[in-house]
Amino acid sequence: MDPVLVVGAGPVGLAAAAFLAHAGTPVRIIDANAAPTTLSKALVLWRHSLLTLAPLIPPSYWHSIASTTLDQRWLLGDFKYEVDAAINAAHKPQHKCEGSLQPGTLFMNPTDVGLMGLIPLGNRDGQLRVVWNADAHCPGEPTIEDFQQLLTAHTRQQIRLTEPVWLSEFKINERQVQSYVHHNGRVLLAGDAAHIHSPAGGLGMNTGLQDAANLAWKLSLVAAGEAAAGSKLLDTYQEERHPVGAHVIRMSGRLLRANALRSPFVRFVRKWVLRALVAVPSLAAKMVSALTGDEICYSRCTLAAAAAAAAAGGAAVRTRQPATAAERQVWGCCKPAVAGRAGVGVLVRPDGIVAAVGGPDEVNGWLKKHVVPSSDAAACS
Numbered sequence: 001m002d003p004v005l006v007v008g009a010g011p012v013g014l015a016a017a018a019f020l021a022h023a024g025t026p027v028r029i030i031d032a033n034a035a036p037t038t039l040s041k042a043l044v045l046w047r048h049s050l051l052t053l054a055p056l057i058p059p060s061y062w063h064s065i066a067s068t069t070l071d072q073r074w075l076l077g078d079f080k081y082e083v084d085a086a087i088n089a090a091h092k093p094q095h096k097c098e099g100s101l102q103p104g105t106l107f108m109n110p111t112d113v114g115l116m117g118l119i120p121l122g123n124r125d126g127q128l129r130v131v132w133n134a135d136a137h138c139p140g141e142p143t144i145e146d147f148q149q150l151l152t153a154h155t156r157q158q159i160r161l162t163e164p165v166w167l168s169e170f171k172i173n174e175r176q177v178q179s180y181v182h183h184n185g186r187v188l189l190a191g192d193a194a195h196i197h198s199p200a201g202g203l204g205m206n207t208g209l210q211d212a213a214n215l216a217w218k219l220s221l222v223a224a225g226e227a228a229a230g231s232k233l234l235d236t237y238q239e240e241r242h243p244v245g246a247h248v249i250r251m252s253g254r255l256l257r258a259n260a261l262r263s264p265f266v267r268f269v270r271k272w273v274l275r276a277l278v279a280v281p282s283l284a285a286k287m288v289s290a291l292t293g294d295e296i297c298y299s300r301c302t303l304a305a306a307a308a309a310a311a312a313g314g315a316a317v318r319t320r321q322p323a324t325a326a327e328r329q330v331w332g333c334c335k336p337a338v339a340g341r342a343g344v345g346v347l348v349r350p351d352g353i354v355a356a357v358g359g360p361d362e363v364n365g366w367l368k369k370h371v372v373p374s375s376d377a378a379a380c381s
């Protein structure tokens with residue numbers, strides 16, 4: 001079999017290559033850079049992406065849809081730092097940015113010189129990331145002094161930045177390609193190559209990793225010539241993942257804009273109303289699952305519709321995330337597998353999505369007809 005060529009060894013390309021290799025498909029990876037970077041943009045890995053990755057642990061296609069470059073200038077600084085009791089001693093900051101800087105916490109603070117975020121990185125050196133929507137407030141190349149001034153003036157943290165590890169500047173683009181599948185499935189786009197948006201919510205890499213997981217098992221079957229004739233498996237990648245990308249662009253854009261608004265009314269809502277809302281467990285769970293990707297389901301897509309038709313005997317079928325331990329057990333199989341129990345077959349795809357629920361024969365029949373004609377799905381070890 002010819003290898004699949006993965007272009008770009010970022011997190012999404014590497015994940016796609018690993019998923020493909022895991023499924024036995026030969027892979028070749030190339031990257032424009034000669035060596036791996038030592039810097040990291042993405043910090044947040046949401047639950048669904050972690051579960052999706054679990055099995056691995058042992059010409060321009062841009063179109064003008066949803067294409068925006070926000071007129072904002074963002075600065076990023078990763079620093080080594082120390083606590084210095086002398087800082088802020090005689091100073092009364094305009095806004096608070098309180099709390100201990102524990103890894104896993106994030107402080108967002110709209111100030112009169114732009115939105116600022118503090119993110120303890122929790123890496124070996126205990127670095128602190130500062131992101132700042134500085135716009136015109138900090139012209140020129142950012143320096144450690146600019147960031148120190150910002151922290152001293154706008155937080156109650158007694159932080160002295162001691163050494164910059166990475167100083168950078170970025171603009172936020174919001175855009176998505178029209179099609180993830182080109183040249184009859186010979187060129188496929190995933191990750192930032194397919195959709196790009198603000199870092200708010202920590203969704204970019206997570207969405208890309210899930211693209212990779214969704215694509216790899218389909219591509220493996222197609223490359224091996226094992227996909228059911230006429231199943232158009234690769235087209236289901238576009239059908240399932242394009243709407244997710246569009247949704248993520250909207251959601252991260254809204255999060256960014258909501259955090260940047262500075263009117264007293266919005267500040268009041270953000271501080272008190274939102275705080276009250278997240279105290280309601282069901283609402284908090286809803287907000288969290290919107291970010292984590294737990295809500296993603298492809299129940300209106302072709303594969304689910306085919307499953308529904310096959311299971312017309314009456315069993316409920318919808319494509320969703322695995323819900324039971326038995327369903328989760330078959331995650332990571334290279335081909336769709338059935339978690340059977342007492343006469344019920346649950347077909348779990350390699351990307352962790354439950355594709356079909358019904359009688360085991362029914363589910364197997366559907367699998368053979370629509371996905372892999374040659375093999376029975378079986379609970380894999």
Ligand SMILES: Cc1cc2nc3c(=O)[nH]c(=O)nc-3n(C[C@H](O)[C@H](O)[C@H](O)COP(=O)(O)OP(=O)(O)OC[C@H]3O[C@@H](n4cnc5c(N)ncnc54)[C@H](O)[C@@H]3O)c2cc1C
Pocket residue numbers: 007008009010011012013014030031032033041042043044045076170190191192193199201202203204205206207208
């Ligand atoms: C400040 C910041 C913070 C972020 N935080 C988070 C976060 O917490 N969580 C999250 O999920 N996302 C986050 N993101 C987004 C995340 O970094 C990206 O979504 C993610 O890196 C995309 O991965 P990728 O592999 O698609 O692309 P990239 O990481 O951009 O990798 C692409 C690779 O392809 C190579 N390449 C490009 N063009 C070519 C070519 N023509 N030929 C060969 N090689 C090529 C590049 O050299 C690079 O190695 C953040 C982004 C920023 C800017």
